[in-house]
Amino acid sequence: MADTAKSELTPILLTQTSAEQPASFENCLLSGQQPVRTAAVEKPSAIVIFVRDPDASEAIHALDPTRQMRSGFFSQSSALRSIALDIGTSMRMLWPIPKRFVEPQRQRTALLFDASVDASASTLGLPWFVTREYSGRYVDEPRMFVDAVAVAGLRAMSESRRRAVVLILSSHSDRSANDPRSVRRYLADIGVPLFVWSLSGPRPDLAESWGEVEDVSSTAGLRAAAERLRANLNLQRIAWVDVDPLTALRLRADPRCGMAAVARLGM
Structure with a gap:
């Protein structure tokens, strides 16, 4: 029943603004x-959907330059769980290289963005997760980062969980149909927090299009960004x-x- x-x-989605909570939330929300x-x-549990270039070389260069996370020793070490998120949080990668499906009878083309299986964010750390390789073909495929962020936001919203979308910027060109400001506003409209991370250092030049961009070009930067993400989810x-x-x-x-x-x- x-x-x-x-x-x-x-x-x-709500966010907690005060430690003082009422005994009942009746009459707290207004139309x-x-x-x-x-x-x-x-x-409830939380989902974080990441959008990252299928080519992991930029992430590896910034966060795993010695490639220790691909060694047998690393897979058995506590470093695998470094910079983890809280228990009850899952991570998913949405790849910005959509498959195109054409419906001739309806004269319509659909784009389907592939996603990874969910990973436990408390068991597997962010350095390991964001440096994973994409298993499919991608070398000549056009990237659509902005459109993928919009899809990630809609998917996150549909799951009735605490949520966030993280865009990891890339040096590859973007062939999206939408622009960053419009998609950023779209996620704000539907109630999905968006975080934008840079693997190449500070990006003040992107403030007008993407808003605040966090520098995750080092382990220390990634740890600070992860803490902000964790704090946001914890209040939801x-x-x-x-x-x-x-x-x-x-x-x-x-x-x-x-x-x-x-x-x-x-x-």
Whole structure:
């Protein structure tokens, strides 16, 4: 019965703004000036979807220049778990080289972005994960990083979990149909936090297009970026509300409840 009731509700992402929490979250979320029914506020598992060039050479050069993470010794060592995220967090790689499917009868072309299987972010550390090689063919394939970020955001949102998308910048050219500012706004609208990481040092030149870019060109930089990602996920909650999905993206939280809605649609 509980699962049936929950399936009729809409999940939205909240972030905790205060350590002071009310005994009940009823009347904490508003549609316009009207409170909406909130059935539950939970802290479920988390998913982080990464978008990275299938060519791992830039990541390896920055984070594993001696290639120790490919040695037999490393696979047995505690270094495999260095810079890990919290228990209950999964990582997934979404590759920015889509497969193209043509439907002649409908005169439509669909792009499908391949993804890795999920990995435990508390068992496998970020240096290992972000330097993994792509197993498919990619040498001559056009990259579509921006479009992949949009797809990653939609997939993360659809899973009703705490979430984030991480774009790892590349020197390869981008053949996306969309532009960074539009996709960054799209993720903000649907309530998916976006983090942009650079393997080549600071990128102030990208501030207007991608916003803040974090320097992960060293282990210390990656550790600092991981801590910010971990802190963001730790404050996230999922609320189940009795409104339709579009209305849910426009809800606002009463600041007295110590929570804020992450989605910014209409703002």
